[in-house]
Each structure stands twice: as C-alpha cells, then as structure tokens.
Amino acid sequence: MTVEYHLPAASTATPARVDGVVIGVLLDVPSADAPVVAFPGCPGEIGLAARTTTPLSREDIGAQVALMFEAGDPARPLVIGRIQRLLATAIPAVAHMDGERLEFTAEREIVLRCGKASITLTRAGKVIIQGAYLSSRSSGVNRIKGGSVQIN
Missing domain, CATH: 2.40.50 (OB fold (Dihydrolipoamide Acetyltransferase, E2P))
Structure with missing residues (x-):
C-alpha cells in the first residue's frame, strides 16, 4: 500500500528542544x-x-x-x-449491568446472533426469532398472545 503524506512546512533548522504535544x-x-x-x-x-x-x-x-x-x-x-475521529451523528449502543440485570440499548435495532440462530429487536417493536430449530418449553403456562396468532 502506498500512501502519500503532506506535513505542514517547517523550518530547515532542527529545533534543539521540543516541549509540549x-x-x-x-x-x-x-x-x-x-x-x-x-x-x-x-x-x-x-x-x-x-x-x-x-x-x-x-x-x-x-x-x-x-x-x-x-x-x-x-x-x-x-x-x-x-487522534480519534468520532462521528458526531453516531449514537453508541449502551449496555447497563448491575449484577442482577443486563440491558442493551440501541437507536435502531439489537441483534443477538450465533451461527444460524438470531434474535432481532427493532425500533418499531418487532421481535424476530430465527433459527434452524426453535424450541419453547415451560414448566408453567406457555402463553401465546397477540392481535392475531398464525400457526403454519
């Protein structure tokens, strides 16, 4: 990789001492x-x-x-x-952890991914669960509730 750099012109005499940054x-x-x-x-x-x-x-x-x-x-x-170049418009994702709870916050969406499985949370309120195999188990009530429920 060839990169060309241009530094501000300086005097030809080498300073005896440089203080500061x-x-x-x-x-x-x-x-x-x-x-x-x-x-x-x-x-x-x-x-x-x-x-x-x-x-x-x-x-x-x-x-x-x-x-x-x-x-x-x-x-x-x-x-x-x-020297860091931070984007002024970028809103960082935030994680809060207090030993009892872990909370992730992002502006647009959060994706947890492992191999072919993922869970996506969107700003619009959608929760999308995808995977090659999905299992839901409960020792108590396993409730599916929504405005409409579609199976297959």
Missing part, C-alpha cells in the same frame, strides 16, 4: 514497539522510529498521532495517543 502522522508499524512517525520539523528524511504508550497496528497507518519527545529531543519521539 506535536501532532504527527503514523507512517508505518514494522513492529509493535517501534512505530515510524513523521511530524513538522522531523529530523529524519523518511520519518523516525518512535516509542509508544498506546497499542498501534497497521490499520492505524496514515492516522494522526499525538507526540511528545523524551527529554525534549526531536530525534526521540514518543507516541502518546492516536
């Missing part, structure tokens, strides 16, 4: 403990190997990362995090 780009992750990064004023031609405080993978290549520098040395970058 610098935003850079993750160029490569050849091994889990040595990601390659580039940043404005980067002393390396093709980026620098960095240390990291956060897990990074090849799927993160091209992402912006927050960098600090060991002892302020621009030749010793430390990735302190990946």
